[in-house]
Amino acid sequence: MNAFTPTDRSRVKRLHERGKYDEATIFPILDAAFIAHIAYVIDGQPFVTPTAFWREGRTLYWHGSAASRMLRFQEAGVPACVAVTHLDGLVLARSGFHHSLNYRSVMAFGTAHLVVGAAEEARQLDLFIDRLYPGRRAELRPNETQELKATTVIRMEIEEASAKIRTGPPKDDEPDYALDCWAGVIPVAQVVGEAIADPLLKAGVSFPKGLAGYAPGARFDALLKDCADKLG
Amino acid sequence: MNAFTPTDRSRVKRLHERGKYDEATIFPILDAAFIAHIAYVIDGQPFVTPTAFWREGRTLYWHGSAASRMLRFQEAGVPACVAVTHLDGLVLARSGFHHSLNYRSVMAFGTAHLVVGAAEEARQLDLFIDRLYPGRRAELRPNETQELKATTVIRMEIEEASAKIRTGPPKDDEPDYALDCWAGVIPVAQVVGEAIADPLLKAGVSFPKGLAGYAPGARFDALLKDCADKLG
Numbered sequence: 155m156n157a158f159t160p161t162d163r164s165r166v167k168r169l170h171e172r173g174k175y176d177e178a179t180i181f182p183i184l185d186a187a188f189i190a191h192i193a194y195v196i197d198g199q200p201f202v203t204p205t206a207f208w209r210e211g212r213t214l215y216w217h218g219s220a221a222s223r224m225l226r227f228q229e230a231g232v233p234a235c236v237a238v239t240h241l242d243g244l245v246l247a248r249s250g251f252h253h254s255l256n257y258r259s260v261m262a263f264g265t266a267h268l269v270v271g272a273a274e275e276a277r278q279l280d281l282f283i284d285r286l287y288p289g290r291r292a293e294l295r296p297n298e299t300q301e302l303k304a305t306t307v308i309r310m311e312i313e314e315a316s317a318k319i320r321t322g323p324p325k326d327d328e329p330d331y332a333l334d335c336w337a338g339v340i341p342v343a344q345v346v347g348e349a350i351a352d353p354l355l356k357a358g359v360s361f362p363k364g365l366a367g368y369a370p371g372a373r374f375d376a377l378l379k380d381c382a383d384k385l386g
Numbered sequence: 387m388n389a390f391t392p393t394d395r396s397r398v399k400r401l402h403e404r405g406k407y408d409e410a411t412i413f414p415i416l417d418a419a420f421i422a423h424i425a426y427v428i429d430g431q432p433f434v435t436p437t438a439f440w441r442e443g444r445t446l447y448w449h450g451s452a453a454s455r456m457l458r459f460q461e462a463g464v465p466a467c468v469a470v471t472h473l474d475g476l477v478l479a480r481s482g483f484h485h486s487l488n489y490r491s492v493m494a495f496g497t498a499h500l501v502v503g504a505a506e507e508a509r510q511l512d513l514f515i516d517r518l519y520p521g522r523r524a525e526l527r528p529n530e531t532q533e534l535k536a537t538t539v540i541r542m543e544i545e546e547a548s549a550k551i552r553t554g555p556p557k558d559d560e561p562d563y564a565l566d567c568w569a570g571v572i573p574v575a576q577v578v579g580e581a582i583a584d585p586l587l588k589a590g591v592s593f594p595k596g597l598a599g600y601a602p603g604a605r606f607d608a609l610l611k612d613c614a615d616k617l618g
Contacts, residue, residue: 163431168454191423191469193434199395202425202434204471204491222400237423239436241576250515250526251533259436283482293567294482301483323584335525336591338583340600344473347573352555359568368572 163263164314174317177212183260183317184209184238185382186375188286192216193235194266196227207236208282209382214262215269215278217307225306229268234310236262240375244340247324248333255320256339262315269307278307285385286378289364344374396495396546406549409444415490415549416441416470417614418607420518424448425467426498428459439468440514441614446494447501447510449539457538461500466542468494472607476572479556480565486552488571494547501539510539517617518610521596576606 157176158164166173174180190207193200203224207216214236218225228234243256269275276297283291324337348370349361367377389408390396398405406412422439425432435456439448446468450457460466475488501507508529515523556569580602581593599609 168451189471189473191425191434191436191471193423193425193432193467195427195430195432198427199465199495200425200427200432200467202423202467202469202493204423204469204489206487219400233431235425235432235434237434237436239421239423241421243579244518246519246522248526249533250511250523250529251537253515255438257436261434263431279482283485286476287478290478291482294480295562295565295567297482301481305483323582323586326586330527331586332588333527334588334591335527336583336594337587338581340581340597341579342576342606343579344574344576347475347575350475350555350571350573352569352571354555354558354563355569356564356566359566362568365572374574 158312158315160314160316164261164316166316166318172318172320174319175315179317179319180260180315181209182379183240183258184214186240186379187238188374188378190214190216191237191239192224193237194224194228194232206282208285210278210281213309213311214264215282215307215309217279217282217305220304220306222306225308228266228308229306231265231267234264234266236264236310241342242321243342245320245324246337246340248326248330248335248337252324252326254324256322258317258319260315260317262310262312264310264313266308266310269309272302275305275307276302279305281385285381287365288367288381288384290362293362346370346372346374346377390544390547392546392548396493396548398548398550404550404552406551407547411549411551412492412547413441414611415472415492416446418472418611419470420606420610422446422448423469423471424456425469426456426460426464438514440517442510442513445541445543446496447514447539447541449511449514449537452536452538454538457540460498460540461538463497463499466496466498468496468542473574474553475574477552477556478569478572480558480562480567480569484556484558486556488552488554490549490551492547492549494542494544496542496545498540498542501541504534507537507539508534511537513617517613519597520599520613520616522594525594578602578604578606578609
């Protein structure tokens, strides 16, 4: 089993039985997500920025405007921490103390660097599009050189990562099970709504077949993981 | 209009027309969310931790085990950055470059401190329960002293905050509108599923009337904001 080796930085201490370090646990949590929260430090001040990301092997990528303060700062190689979180349910217990959440989360550590080279930058951006929207890259006009110049791609090889997962019903103190208090789980999930065509859409253009997975009501996490699995 | 005064730390630089600093924009984004991502720095290393949070006035609160590494570190008064993010839609444009997201996000800066005093700690934890689950506190057994001792509540008065919002259809380069390429928005939202009673639920106990807002299919963000608004 391929696994990351935790150090003090990434080891799950609280409720450590919920902590996992293997790729087989961590990668599916990452691949089912679209937004990561990326923490970095400028002059001692912590910042955290939500951003779309993607994964290739043990490396995470994100991108943005070449003028972005975050990306310009990260280009040089700086410590970063990336969190990905799926909220799966609210856990209502019979005491305030035992209320909890069902969730899947990953915390990954590494050093952010600029992706150097126009070819690799373009390849990563194509991967990002096709990872989200199967087959879409081929349906778009080619990127313009100026667009690639205006875009920065950052990579972070994962040095350490941990996953933390909670599932299932509440766990109450034994005497509390006798109370007349409702307890259980209220599931929460990100779902896809009905696509809204651009009001300026050219007449006769239909919704792409490659995006059939984006059906109204589909779970976004499952759909994203399917897209990632298809890319291999 | 009450607003935060941005400095270089919080001013939205990229796409600055999307940036807002007024409470009337920022508070509803916070109140519609359950999870925040909190960044902090230990020995120069950035960390970001997802956690449930709540708001009272200009102060954000979060809590956890008194043994939590994050909370023990934050007790003393350390700089923190809190991000709250709602993904509202995927924006598909006619070029890779103009693909985007619809979202509402807040980045808040301040100093994390321990909430001192058993009475205030208990009051905040009650607020947290009732903010999420209207009327639930009264249905639970009282907190035990030992439970309060085992729990730490952290507060962070917001010193600066900015909101960033994108809505609406893609914005393409003028010539691209003639392309035979589908463009539009695929909405994404967090929704509530059907409640799952604890298998060990006492016979005859029904789902609380106060939680009627947690109806299957309800939007979680709208529901949370309603709960917050009810508390005043």
